[in-house]
Amino acid sequence: MIVIIRTDAGEEQIRRIIAQAEALGLSHHLSRGAERAVLILGGGDPGAIEQAFAPLPGVERVVPLTRPYRLAGREVHPADTLVQAGGVLIGGAQPVLIAGTASPQADTAAVALAAALRDAGAQVMRTGVYRPVSAMFGTPQVDAAALQRLDGIRRETGLAVACEVLAADDVPAIARHADLLIVGAEQMHARPLLQTCGWSNRPVILTRGESAQIQEWLQAADQLLAGGNRQVLLCEQGIRTYETATSHTLDLSAVPLIRRVSHLPVLVDPGQGSGQRQLVEPLALAAVAAGAHGLLIDVRHPQAHAGGGEAAIDLAAFKALAARLHALVAAL
Numbered sequence: 001m002i003v004i005i006r007t008d009a010g011e012e013q014i015r016r017i018i019a020q021a022e023a024l025g026l027s028h029h030l031s032r033g034a035e036r037a038v039l040i041l042g043g044g045d046p047g048a049i050e051q052a053f054a055p056l057p058g059v060e061r062v063v064p065l066t067r068p069y070r071l072a073g074r075e076v077h078p079a080d081t082l083v084q085a086g087g088v089l090i091g092g093a094q095p096v097l098i099a100g101t102a103s104p105q106a107d108t109a110a111v112a113l114a115a116a117l118r119d120a121g122a123q124v125m126r127t128g129v130y131r132p133v134s135a136m137f138g139t140p141q142v143d144a145a146a147l148q149r150l151d152g153i154r155r156e157t158g159l160a161v162a163c164e165v166l167a168a169d170d171v172p173a174i175a176r177h178a179d180l181l182i183v184g185a186e187q188m189h190a191r192p193l194l195q196t197c198g199w200s201n202r203p204v205i206l207t208r209g210e211s212a213q214i215q216e217w218l219q220a221a222d223q224l225l226a227g228g229n230r231q232v233l234l235c236e237q238g239i240r241t242y243e244t245a246t247s248h249t250l251d252l253s254a255v256p257l258i259r260r261v262s263h264l265p266v267l268v269d270p271g272q273g274s275g276q277r278q279l280v281e282p283l284a285l286a287a288v289a290a291g292a293h294g295l296l297i298d299v300r301h302p303q304a305h306a307g308g309g310e311a312a313i314d315l316a317a318f319k320a321l322a323a324r325l326h327a328l329v330a331a332l
Contacts, residue, residue: 001049002075003039004060013058020052029226031076036060038077040070067261069218071225072232077263083231085203086160086179088123090233091265095329096294098162098180098267099318100126104146114157116315117299121322124160125153126182126296129174142170150177162205168196175202185209185237185272188220198227205233205267205296210240214254218262234258234266235296236287238273247275247310250283255290269296271311280313281321285328297321 005014014030017039021028026049027042041049050062067073082091090096099122105113114125129146133139150161162180165171166187175181180203187193188209197204204224208217217234224232236255238248250273258266270283284295298312313321 001041001044001046001053002063002065003041003053004063005037005039006058006060007036009037009058013056017053017056017058020056024049024052029071031071040065040076067218068215069222069262072218072221072262072264074261074263079263081230081232081263081265083203083233083265085124085162085231086154088160088179090203090267091293095288095292095325096124096267097122097297097322097325098124098126098294099297099299100162101298101300101312102126102128102164103132104128104130104143105149107149107152110149110153111156113299114153114159117318118157118159120315120319121326122159122297122318124162124180125157126162127153129163129178130166140166142173147173147177154179165193165197168192171196171200175200178202180205180233182235183207185212188212188217191223194220194223195227198224198229200229202229203231203233204229205235207235207237207269208239208251208254210238210248212239214257218258221262221264232264233293234262234264235269236266236273236292237269237296246273246279248273250274250287252283252286252290255287255292259291265293266291267294267296268292269298271296271298271309271313275309275311277311277313277317280311281317281324284321285324288325288328289332295325 026044029040031038053059053062099117117125129142130140131143153161160179163174163178164182164184165174181197182205185207206221221232238250241249243249255266268287270280299318300312
């Protein structure tokens with residue numbers, strides 16, 4: 001159940017509403033929006049809850065929670081969430097370009113790639129901080145030099161920096177240097193990682209698992225939000241279907257659907273979603289036309305010792321994509 005609190009309710013009235021939940025033994029979570037606050041209740045009989053809370057001063061109305069995800073839904077947070085990452089606003093009218101490669105680069109290559117991406121139109125650089133794993137079942141380890149490199153990229157180019165995190169123990173160190181944390185598709189259900197990212201003070205990009213339903217994706221976002229982190233973004237990068245012509249099937253229908261049921265910004269990774277570089281531009285443009293707040297683009301650089309995969313595009317293609325994206329946004 002959701003207790004919707006009046007816009008003119010005072011702090012004392014809100015405390016009494018929370019005290020009522022505690023007295024009834026209900027689990028509760030207070031969510032404050034720009035205009036109003038709501039109290040999300042768990043457990044108890046819906047009819048009894050409505051009778052107990054509806055008469056309280058400061059309560060506007062009590063309504064049932066119709067979706068299995070609580071904090072990520074618009075029932076609790078009707079207004080769009082805007083995420084601020086290193087001076088970059090994500091979730092507004094202008095789509096944001098996050099570009100780079102998940103592989104770590106040498107110092108000179110990383111700065112050169114970041115500068116080229118900035119000049120081509122990117123606002124955020126994606127890069128990696130894990131050492132390559134040689135053994136089949138080896139555990140990825142964070143490279144301390146790569147962490148320091150993030151500060152250099154930001155200082156030299158002014159770009160915000162996004163990095164993937166693979167384990168909960170790595171979150172504090174990476175969060176000290178990166179502007180955004182990326183939870184990959186393989187870790188979407190990793191509860192310890194989600195909890196630790198939820199406790200961090202960094203925006204988190206939650207990537208949809210290849211076999212995850214939208215409902216499960218938003219429930220995973222709830223775990224981040226429950227930890228107190230309100231800066232959560234969702235990233236669609238393809239789901240597994242019976243189609244074999246592409247590595248995944250990019251679910252662009254998820255973009256307008258997410259925007260309808262959730263207040264969280266939604267991004268799209270067209271390269272991971274298709275696995276083919278020749279499909280990156282048309283899928284990227286289609287994603288923005290469908291309402292995506294930003295794109296993750298895998299870009300390789302001639303000076304980089306480690307490039308992207310089959311879907312990585314070169315700088316010239318990225319620059320052309322950025323120009324066409326700008327024209328598309330103006331037309332929309």
